[in-house]
Amino acid sequence: MILTVTLNTALDITYRVPALTPHASHRVTEVTERPGGKGLNVARVLAALGHDVTVTGFAGGDTGATLRAHLAGDAARRTDTRLTDALVPVAGPTRRTVAVVDSASGDTTQLNEPGPTVTADEWTAFLDTYEDLVRDAAAVALCGSLPPGVPVGAYGLLVRAARSARVPVLLDTSGEPLRRGVAARPDIVKPNADELAELTGSHDPAQATRDARRRGAHSVVASLGTEGLLAVTPDGSWQAAPPGPVRGNPTGAGDSAVAGLLSGLVEELPWPGRLSRAVALSAATVAAPVAGEFDPPTYEDLLTRIAVT
Amino acid sequence: MILTVTLNTALDITYRVPALTPHASHRVTEVTERPGGKGLNVARVLAALGHDVTVTGFAGGDTGATLRAHLAGDAARRTDTRLTDALVPVAGPTRRTVAVVDSASGDTTQLNEPGPTVTADEWTAFLDTYEDLVRDAAAVALCGSLPPGVPVGAYGLLVRAARSARVPVLLDTSGEPLRRGVAARPDIVKPNADELAELTGSHDPAQATRDARRRGAHSVVASLGTEGLLAVTPDGSWQAAPPGPVRGNPTGAGDSAVAGLLSGLVEELPWPGRLSRAVALSAATVAAPVAGEFDPPTYEDLLTRIAVT
Numbered sequence: 210m211i212l213t214v215t216l217n218t219a220l221d222i223t224y225r226v227p228a229l230t231p232h233a234s235h236r237v238t239e240v241t242e243r244p245g246g247k248g249l250n251v252a253r254v255l256a257a258l259g260h261d262v263t264v265t266g267f268a269g270g271d272t273g274a275t276l277r278a279h280l281a282g283d284a285a286r287r288t289d290t291r292l293t294d295a296l297v298p299v300a301g302p303t304r305r306t307v308a309v310v311d312s313a314s315g316d317t318t319q320l321n322e323p324g325p326t327v328t329a330d331e332w333t334a335f336l337d338t339y340e341d342l343v344r345d346a347a348a349v350a351l352c353g354s355l356p357p358g359v360p361v362g363a364y365g366l367l368v369r370a371a372r373s374a375r376v377p378v379l380l381d382t383s384g385e386p387l388r389r390g391v392a393a394r395p396d397i398v399k400p401n402a403d404e405l406a407e408l409t410g411s412h413d414p415a416q417a418t419r420d421a422r423r424r425g426a427h428s429v430v431a432s433l434g435t436e437g438l439l440a441v442t443p444d445g446s447w448q449a450a451p452p453g454p455v456r457g458n459p460t461g462a463g464d465s466a467v468a469g470l471l472s473g474l475v476e477e478l479p480w481p482g483r484l485s486r487a488v489a490l491s492a493a494t495v496a497a498p499v500a501g502e503f504d505p506p507t508y509e510d511l512l513t514r515i516a517v518t
Numbered sequence: 519m520i521l522t523v524t525l526n527t528a529l530d531i532t533y534r535v536p537a538l539t540p541h542a543s544h545r546v547t548e549v550t551e552r553p554g555g556k557g558l559n560v561a562r563v564l565a566a567l568g569h570d571v572t573v574t575g576f577a578g579g580d581t582g583a584t585l586r587a588h589l590a591g592d593a594a595r596r597t598d599t600r601l602t603d604a605l606v607p608v609a610g611p612t613r614r615t616v617a618v619v620d621s622a623s624g625d626t627t628q629l630n631e632p633g634p635t636v637t638a639d640e641w642t643a644f645l646d647t648y649e650d651l652v653r654d655a656a657a658v659a660l661c662g663s664l665p666p667g668v669p670v671g672a673y674g675l676l677v678r679a680a681r682s683a684r685v686p687v688l689l690d691t692s693g694e695p696l697r698r699g700v701a702a703r704p705d706i707v708k709p710n711a712d713e714l715a716e717l718t719g720s721h722d723p724a725q726a727t728r729d730a731r732r733r734g735a736h737s738v739v740a741s742l743g744t745e746g747l748l749a750v751t752p753d754g755s756w757q758a759a760p761p762g763p764v765r766g767n768p769t770g771a772g773d774s775a776v777a778g779l780l781s782g783l784v785e786e787l788p789w790p791g792r793l794s795r796a797v798a799l800s801a802a803t804v805a806a807p808v809a810g811e812f813d814p815p816t817y818e819d820l821l822t823r824i825a826v827t
Contacts, residue, residue: 240632272580307616322533
């Protein structure tokens with residue numbers, strides 16, 4: 210199985226309104242809820258690609274219970290793969306995120322709660338769970354921001370634990386948690402252009418990618434928006450781009466790329482195959498009508514049309 | 519005890535953000551949650567005034583569980599009065615309302631979920647509970663909108679059940695539920711100027727109030743914003759106004775007025791005393807720093823300064 214870690218899980222709520230007007234009252238016409246946080250998005254895509262996947266991180270309170278009920282529903286709908294909930298309980302309630310979508314324009318206004326503070330005992334309980342799970346994993350993805358209370362060097366610990374268990378580990382985060390995590394020598398980091406510039410101080414992707422490798426990452430896969438992915442690895446460097454611009458909602462496109470990279474790694478695809486899959490999944494996610502889902506026919510179609518150079 | 523009915527309860531969530539910008543992403547700096555829906559607000563003020571109060575209506579799902587946990591917390595903090603939760607379970611989750619407050623201006627953007635559909639069996643279970651509770655009540659308040667699934671004539675049924683148990687009943691709703699409820703001859707209706715105009719077709723408060731009585735209400739207490747209350751009753755007519763305009767947040771001011779009227783009725787105050795209390799509570803709610811709470815010193819101060827004519 211593939212293990213995904215989401216320390217800052219969220220109950221993602223989407224409200225559809227005719228148009229958001231500040232300081233007015235709105236009747237919400239449609240409410241949707243789903244488990245959120247980058248690692249849970251990655252897990253959903255991995256399961257759709259046919260991989261058994263286990264999710265861990267934290268969940269608590271009534272919002273955490275709702276999130277876990279949605280996960281159980283997602284798992285029950287799958288007959289081909291296993292999606293296992295190994296989230297660790299916390300006392301505080303799991304945060305909500307609210308996306309307010311204007312029906313007319315499709316534009317989204319996002320409101321993100323900070324999330325509960327994780328106690329030292331809860332963090333220790335998570336580390337025990339993680340060390341057990343990582344031993345059975347074919348690969349690990351460490352995804353997203355850190356909740357209050359979790360030490361800023363958390364990803365460094367988790368990268369080292371995976372590497373000492375000889376399990377490939379991908380890190381997808383930003384800011385100081387990325388800086389500290391990279392120093393622990395993860396197999397892959399997947400920053401976007403802004404995260405890469407913040408880490409290295411350089412806005413030139415080629416130079417910044419090389420610098421990120423010097424900081425400790427074995428391979429760097431930078432997502433450059435509509436230009437696709439730039440990968441610099443011990444086996445060579447590639448750029449993978451979709452055949453043309455894709456219109457839609459970019460929410461979750463990065464998480465789909467992570468799922469493409471990890472599934473390709475576990476299936477022992479060479480790098481160009483992994484990158485094609487990641488770019489096609491990412492573009493198929495932008496094109497999908499529901500934010501964060503990918504459209505399988507679009508994915509299948511794009512997969513043969515990614516230019517890898 | 520006083521019974522308050524809230525068929526469309528809500529978990530009221532308040533998000534504080536520096537400033538709400540449509541189509542941008544916002545980190546919420548402060549999250550507060552409390553039981554919402556007009557009857558629950560009325561109950562909170564009645565308890566603060568020293569009355570035992572029982573709340574009924576519907577609650578369901580994880581949001582309903584959160585709402586009930588908050589109610590239990592409110593009840594546990596009171597040593598002087600009893601606040602009893604007699605909400606009826608429903609399968610669907612209780613709706614949320616999200617108020618997004620701009621920290622700088624204090625302006626609020628409101629997002630209201632529609633709420634779960636109540637089934638015929640759930641409605642029947644509620645009617646049984648209500649008929650049991652109303653027999654022990656000194657007065658009943660029927661408050662707010664109807665959730666999907668509840669018949670539009672619901673308040674007519676509830677008014678008639680209270681009247682046949684010889685329990686005074688106050689109705690505070692709008693639109694067709696108000697029109698149908700008024701026809702069942704409630705003791706008091708408390709429309710605001712807009713609700714009164716919608717019911718009667720007249721924008722002249724004096725004429726509209728008389729018309730509302732002809733439609734069935736024994737007494738009509740119209741809330742006219744900063745001009746206070748206009749009461750037309752079998753015992754006479756009065757206007758009660760605060761000494762001057764009060765600045766602040768009008769959320770919950772109408773619910774505080776209902777609590778003032780009902781507590782005065784149960785204490786057998788004459789109408790001028792009830793109206794003074796209702797106007798003072800209402801103004802003290804506008805002045806309070808937390809939306810929907812009232813400020814006791816402001817209330818005590820204003821109580822002696824309400825002009826009743």
